[in-house]
Amino acid sequence: MSIKQQREVQIRSDNDIVATRRTVRAVAQSLGFGITDVTRIVTATSELARNVVLYAGSGVMRWRELGMSGRVGVELTLEDNGPGIADIEQVMQEGYTTSGGLGLGLPGTKRLMDEFEIASEIGKGTRITVRKWRR
């Protein structure tokens, strides 16, 4: 797997959710993803960036283009230094929420992307990595 580029967007407030979406939309379009996959990727980004603002206050999104044996993809990593997640299995369940939301964010995001990884440590933060491959 080769890393062709890596960039980041700081997430500090609601407004940065829009900036994050716009960055990812431009990246996905430039990589040649179709309109439905662009929408899936951008929507997943929006859910993850909002989680950062909601639960950690601030964080960062990093993105990079993936190239592997002729396949093209995009990888997004959202990282924060927030409170962390005590029970990852629980937050991956449909309908579980601590914020009064719908509890669809993480399981829904996982469905929209091809690969989904989550690492979290109490008191240290959370890192979520998602990938989508161009069809």
Added chain:
Amino acid sequence: MADDSIAIVRVRDVLMIAMPADPDDATVSALQEKVLQVIEQSEAKGVILDISAVETLDSFFARTVAETVQMVGLMGGRTVIAGMRPSVAITTTQLGLTLGGAMTALDVDRALDMLSNMH
């Protein structure tokens, strides 16, 4: 920003509201209050929420739309959500979102027909 604002136009007793392509959270939140206020002032009976420009409908946006439909209903109005793009319909469904059983139409024309047939 001008391209982020919500435009509300009244045609007879229907309010037509066009959502921008990529609204920020504040704009989405402002939708609710603005719509309810205009309904009270204008005594409109129906609302058409035109989302044909909307490129991303995440869970926050969808929840706000569903709540707005419910609130308009409590004030005696009916809402039709019009113009959802195919890519948005696919993504919204896979994300697991519903719009709370709101009435929907392919476009604003058909939404107007729906509302006028009801009165």
